[in-house]
Amino acid sequence: MQQIVKRIIFFAALLGVWEAIVKLLGIKPVVFPAPSNIFQALWKGFADLTLVYDLLASFERLIIGLAIALLLGTLLGVILAGSKTIDDTVGSLILALQSVPSIVWLPLAIIWFGLNEKAIIFIVVLGGTLVMTLNMRTGIKSVPPIYIKAARTMDYNGFSLFAKVIFPAAIPHAVTGARLAWAFAWRGLMGSELLSTGPGLGYTLKFASDFGDMALVIGIIFIIALIGIFVDLVFFSRIEKKVLKKWGLQEQ
Amino acid sequence: MSVQIVQISKKFHHHGTDQTVLDQINVTVNKGEFISILGPSGCGKSTLLSIVAGLTKPSSGKVLMNGDEVKGPGSDRGVVFQQAALFPWLSVEENVMFPLIKKMTKEEARRRAQQFLSMVQLSQYGKHSPHELSGGMQQRVSIARALAMDPEVLLMDEPFGALDEQTRSRLHEVLEKIWMETKKTILFVTHSIQESLKLSDRILVMGTRPGRIIDEIKVDFPRPREQFRKELAEYEERIQKLLKTEIDKVVKEEENYAANR
Numbered sequence: 257m258q259q260i261v262k263r264i265i266f267f268a269a270l271l272g273v274w275e276a277i278v279k280l281l282g283i284k285p286v287v288f289p290a291p292s293n294i295f296q297a298l299w300k301g302f303a304d305l306t307l308v309y310d311l312l313a314s315f316e317r318l319i320i321g322l323a324i325a326l327l328l329g330t331l332l333g334v335i336l337a338g339s340k341t342i343d344d345t346v347g348s349l350i351l352a353l354q355s356v357p358s359i360v361w362l363p364l365a366i367i368w369f370g371l372n373e374k375a376i377i378f379i380v381v382l383g384g385t386l387v388m389t390l391n392m393r394t395g396i397k398s399v400p401p402i403y404i405k406a407a408r409t410m411d412y413n414g415f416s417l418f419a420k421v422i423f424p425a426a427i428p429h430a431v432t433g434a435r436l437a438w439a440f441a442w443r444g445l446m447g448s449e450l451l452s453t454g455p456g457l458g459y460t461l462k463f464a465s466d467f468g469d470m471a472l473v474i475g476i477i478f479i480i481a482l483i484g485i486f487v488d489l490v491f492f493s494r495i496e497k498k499v500l501k502k503w504g505l506q507e508q
Numbered sequence: 509m510s511v512q513i514v515q516i517s518k519k520f521h522h523h524g525t526d527q528t529v530l531d532q533i534n535v536t537v538n539k540g541e542f543i544s545i546l547g548p549s550g551c552g553k554s555t556l557l558s559i560v561a562g563l564t565k566p567s568s569g570k571v572l573m574n575g576d577e578v579k580g581p582g583s584d585r586g587v588v589f590q591q592a593a594l595f596p597w598l599s600v601e602e603n604v605m606f607p608l609i610k611k612m613t614k615e616e617a618r619r620r621a622q623q624f625l626s627m628v629q630l631s632q633y634g635k636h637s638p639h640e641l642s643g644g645m646q647q648r649v650s651i652a653r654a655l656a657m658d659p660e661v662l663l664m665d666e667p668f669g670a671l672d673e674q675t676r677s678r679l680h681e682v683l684e685k686i687w688m689e690t691k692k693t694i695l696f697v698t699h700s701i702q703e704s705l706k707l708s709d710r711i712l713v714m715g716t717r718p719g720r721i722i723d724e725i726k727v728d729f730p731r732p733r734e735q736f737r738k739e740l741a742e743y744e745e746r747i748q749k750l751l752k753t754e755i756d757k758v759v760k761e762e763e764n765y766a767a768n769r
Contacts (some may be wrong), residue, residue, distance in 0.1 A: 405563055406593040408581040408606035410657060420606075424597045501595040504639025 290472035294478065297471035306460060307479070313455040314445060317373065321380025322441045326434055329385045332393020333433075336424060347393070350386055358383035358440065358468075359447035372482035376448045376456075381484025383444030391436065431499050435492040439484075446480055510693045511537040511661055514533060516569035518555055529555055531718035532569070537661070542687055542694045544711045546747070548755055553697045554721030557665050560695065561587045573660065585605060586654030588664045592646035595640035600649050601625065601634035607657040618647035624652040644675035648682065650730060655686065660692060661693045668703070681705055684731060700748050705734055705740050715754045717761065723750055 271291045277283075278290035285293045301307035332350070336343045365375040388407050399422050407421040449458025459478055464472035518530040529552040537543055547554045558564040558573050562581040571578040573585070581587075594603045604621035605614075606695070625631045628648035630641075638646055647667055654662060655746040684707060687694055698704050703709045708727060715722040727743065729736045 400593075402589060402591055402593045403595065407588070407606075408563065409561055409579075409583070409585065409587040410612065410653075413585045418612070419593065424595070456712065492613065502637065504637065505596075 260268035261284040263408045285471055286468050287470070289474060294475045297469065298478070299473065300476040301472060306455070309458045314449065314457045316506055317376050317380060317456070318441060318445050321377045321445065322384050322438060323439060324377075325381045325384025325437050329388025329437060330392050330430065330432065332385070332472040334390040334396060336389065336393040337396035340484070343393070352388055354386040354390060358444040362448050362451055371452055373446050376445065376452055379444045379448040388433045388437040391429050391433025392426065395426030395433070398429070405496045406463045428499050428503050428505060431492070431496050433486065435496060438487060438492065442484060509539075510574065511535075511695065512540040512572040513560065514570050514572065516556065516559060516566045516571065518552065518564070519567045521733035528718035530721045532720060534714060537590060537693055537695060539693055540691045541710065542696065542708045544557075544696045544698055545714060546698055546701065546711050547714030547719070548716055548751055548758070549699060550618045550758070551714040551716040553666050553714050553755075554658045556719070557663050557695060561585055561663050565766070582680050583657045584660045586657060586662050587660035588619040588647070588650050588654050588662065588667045590666045590669050591639070592643075592650040594646055594649055594653075597640055599634065600638060600641065602628065603638065604653045606651065606655050618619065618698070621652075622658055626653045626681060627655070627689075640647070642675075644671050644679060645716070647671065647679065651683070655690065655692070659692070661695060664694065664696045666697055666699065669698070676703075683707065688731075701744050705743055711747070713750055716758055722754070
């Protein structure tokens with residue numbers, strides 16, 4: 257059986273069993289809503305456009321934050337790969353910071369920027385930049401030396417060597433870095449929206465929770481998961497596969 | 509004369525001791541000559557080629573190109589490595605254009621790339637990705653790329669070492685034909701005695717520890733040389749004897765080292 261068919265059957269069964277258990281045991285929607293309650297809540301949210309505004313607001317922050325993160329990460333990665341001293345010092349700091357979830361910086365960000373867009377975008381940037389930096393650095397450091405040797409015999413040095421050989425050779429790592437940066441940025445965004453003012457998916461989730469609307473809480477969790485899967489599988493995985501194929505790193 | 513290698517020595521610092529890899533090498537290569545540098549692995553033949561290419565700095569001595577000292581790599585010396593070293597993000601044609609686009613318009617570069625791709629019989633494959641080609645085809649692209657920049661000398665570092673027997677002998681023919689058509693000076697590093705006898709005008713036999721030239725053999729049979737199998741076999745035996753002494757020496761050193769540990 258095809259993978260997709262198996263999946264559809266699995267998820268349909270999961271929802272069916274879930275609905276049956278909640279209805280049979282008479283669990284209140286405030287404690288644990290059934291799928292039908294969740295779809296109702298989502299329907300209402302989309303009908304009155306609150307969820308649409310939330311999605312737009314969240315994506316705006318994400319796109320701005322991720323763009324800054326990718327740019328900054330690429331630049332930092334190039335600098336780290338270029339200097340052993342900077343790599344040994346700043347590199348170890350970035351590695352240490354990378355093990356801290358970006359959301360814990362929110363209290364500081366709020367003091368610096370206030371409880372507004374800037375603070376949230378700061379968390380998104382932080383989440384994406386570090387992982388992009390580390391991947392870009394690895395990518396540049398693992399360019400096969402034979403490429404550089406060959407290019408040097410063809411009169412490529414300095415900037416032209418970097419732009420035409422080293423950077424393109426590092427692109428497979430950069431794509432992986434961008435995919436991870438998106439994942440970290442997305443998590444950071446949802447976390448900081450929970451603690452901020454609206455609109456935004458995270459904010460509406462918190463708002464629903466404050467009013468005991470668990471159906472909408474789980475509905476928004478669904479949306480967050482769906483977007484995560486969609487961007488990862490449909491967008492990044494495809495680019496990654498294409499790049500790996502083009503670079504000859506994957507047979508098929 | 510085209511290339512002069514003057515008193516080249518190379519020492520590597522290794523675990524606190526200096527190891528002499530190349531000891532006072534002197535070679536003069538004439539214009540249009542096909543020279544093989546033949547030796548057992550570890551004799552420093554690839555290091556010597558890398559010094560001529562300008563990719564490795566010698567500890568002492570110098571390399572002259574038409575009288576000018578070599579300071580670094582340059583497009584007057586095209587290099588073909590053991591791996592084809594093609595860039596995977598470029599098509600075959602773009603790879604051959606790579607050394608040209610700095611010096612001419614894109615159209616001219618494309619025309620020239622096509623011309624050299626057809627010289628290695630790959631004009632059909634311009635739009636392919638390098639990884640879609642076999643190892644032997646990739647190496648032909650690499651040769652086309654080196655030739656396209658019209659170098660004074662072609663430096664080849666065991667270019668067919670990673671290929672199977674049939675592909676190798678076919679590429680010998682391709683290379684011989686190119687050499688006769690273009691009249692390029694070729695410096696060809698190999699560990700295969702047959703390969704060097706088949707292709708070169710002159711063979712420099714290198715010994716090991718330290719790397720030095722122990723003999724120079726002129727091979728002046730007309731080409732193609734298939735018809736002189738018997739004569740070449742005598743040469744082969746002679747070189748084999750020369751190299752055997754060298755390899756025995758290495759084995760003996762290893763044994764002494766193991767015994768004294």
